[in-house]
Amino acid sequence: xxxxxxxxxxxxxxxxxxxxxxxxxxxxxxxxxxxxxxxxxxxxxxxxxxxxxxxxxxxxxxxxxxxxxxxxxxxxxxxxxxxxxxxxxxxxxxxxxxxxxxxxxxxxxxxxxxxxxxxxxxxxxxxxxxxxxxxxxxxxxxxxxxxxxxxxxxxxxxxxxxxxxxxxxxxxxxxxxxxxxxxxxxxxxxxxxxxxxxxxxxxxxxxxxxxxxxxxxx
Amino acid sequence: xxxxxxxxxxxxxxxxxxxxxxxxxxxxxxxxxxxxxxxxxxxxxxxxxxxxxxxxxxxxxxxxxxxxxxxxxxxxxxxxxxxxxxxxxxxxxxxxxxxxxxxxxxxxxxxxxxxxxxxxxxxxxxxxxxxxxxxxxxxxxxxxxxxxxxxxxxxxxxxxxxxxxxxxxxxxxxxxxxxxxxxx
Numbered sequence: 001x002x003x004x005x006x007x008x009x010x011x012x013x014x015x016x017x018x019x020x021x022x023x024x025x026x027x028x029x030x031x032x033x034x035x036x037x038x039x040x041x042x043x044x045x046x047x048x049x050x051x052x053x054x055x056x057x058x059x060x061x062x063x064x065x066x067x068x069x070x071x072x073x074x075x076x077x078x079x080x081x082x083x084x085x086x087x088x089x090x091x092x093x094x095x096x097x098x099x100x101x102x103x104x105x106x107x108x109x110x111x112x113x114x115x116x117x118x119x120x121x122x123x124x125x126x127x128x129x130x131x132x133x134x135x136x137x138x139x140x141x142x143x144x145x146x147x148x149x150x151x152x153x154x155x156x157x158x159x160x161x162x163x164x165x166x167x168x169x170x171x172x173x174x175x176x177x178x179x180x181x182x183x184x185x186x187x188x189x190x191x192x193x194x195x196x197x198x199x200x201x202x203x204x205x206x207x208x209x210x211x212x213x214x215x216x217x218x
Numbered sequence: 219x220x221x222x223x224x225x226x227x228x229x230x231x232x233x234x235x236x237x238x239x240x241x242x243x244x245x246x247x248x249x250x251x252x253x254x255x256x257x258x259x260x261x262x263x264x265x266x267x268x269x270x271x272x273x274x275x276x277x278x279x280x281x282x283x284x285x286x287x288x289x290x291x292x293x294x295x296x297x298x299x300x301x302x303x304x305x306x307x308x309x310x311x312x313x314x315x316x317x318x319x320x321x322x323x324x325x326x327x328x329x330x331x332x333x334x335x336x337x338x339x340x341x342x343x344x345x346x347x348x349x350x351x352x353x354x355x356x357x358x359x360x361x362x363x364x365x366x367x368x369x370x371x372x373x374x375x376x377x378x379x380x381x382x383x384x385x386x387x388x389x390x391x392x393x394x395x396x397x398x399x400x401x402x
Contacts, residue, residue: 004251004272007273007276007277008247008251009244011243011247011280012235012240012241012244012247013240015235015238015239015240016238017237017238018283018284019284020236021286021287024287085285086285086287086295087282087285087294087299087302088290088295088297092398151284151285152282152284154299
């Protein structure tokens with residue numbers, strides 16, 4: 001036990017006070033709301049949204065349901081990512097439910113190939129929707145990683161992957177309103193770049209691991 | 219001391235530690251050392267890597283202490299870290315290899331079979347390892363506890379090196395699941 005005693009003595013010497021832990025759910029919501037605001041503003045700044053898209057949300061219940069399911073899935077995955085940065089805050093059931101919601105949402109577009117929620121049309125087509133989705137996701141991933149790495153993610157890569165999935169899917173979801181509605185276009189130009197952000201986020205996290213030095217300088 | 223009173227006391231000690239109270243923090247870590255040691259010993263038996271794992275866990279607790287929320291229970295927070303460190307230490311375990319090498323170079327005391335049975339008798343004390351399939355357990359014992367290289371273990375088990383790697387990977391994954399399912 002001598003090794004342990006000296007380690008304990010080192011760890012407790014000049015112990016610096018630490019700030020109180022953040023409310024992880026509120027932190028996740030804050031990141032989600034700011035990210036959503038950022039994405040919506042940028043998309044509106046970079047080009048007009050599809051004419052009549054908001055009216056379609058009201059008039060076409062299936063389109064509304066599809067969009068709400070996407071919103072719920074992204075919010076849930078975002079919560080999972082932030083909870084993953086606090087030991088024991090994320091249960092495997094909570095995590096699995098988020099992934100299930102995400103799969104269910106994406107399955108809507110696969111079903112849409114046969115039976116779309118809206119009449120497919122090229123109205124509102126944006127020239128660079130693929131690139132826009134990728135570019136708008138990156139600051140979200142970086143800001144999210146900046147927040148979670150200050151905590152203590154036990155599985156930093158998995159946390160980064162969840163965060164990147166949420167970050168990638170936020171612009172992908174809004175593109176359903178901003179860009180043309182056609183399920184194969186949605187899958188290849190909105191969803192695919194959103195999914196591609198998952199390995200991107202994992203790679204960033206791999207090279208930008210939390211710097212776990214001793215807070216009290218030991 | 220009951221589990222509930224431990225929970226409350228550790229939570230209070232950690233709150234004081236978060237405020238910078240050195241003596242409470244020292245007391246907390248001292249108490250947790252014994253708890254972590256017993257937790258690991260009851261699951262893995264009297265294995266060599268447990269000492270490392272206890273130290274790694276204490277360091278991780280120190281680094282993560284700002285994430286403990288006094289409104290949540292202390293035990294789940296603690297054991298999430300300990301379980302993670304146990305798997306992490308096991309995955310990166312190679313110190314035993316040096317022990318075996320020393321035997322080879324200096325003493326030639328133990329035969330290979332003797333060392334295996336020594337580890338297996340230690341193993342019988344760890345309830346979680348018994349839950350592994352014999353194939354996975356064998357691969358894990360040879361490489362992580364006795365200290366054979368992948369090539370040596372493959373030769374001993376008469377399988378390919380990649381098969382040994384797969385078995386180790388699956389064994390560790392299974393242990394991870396078992397530990398996560400383990401209620402504390």
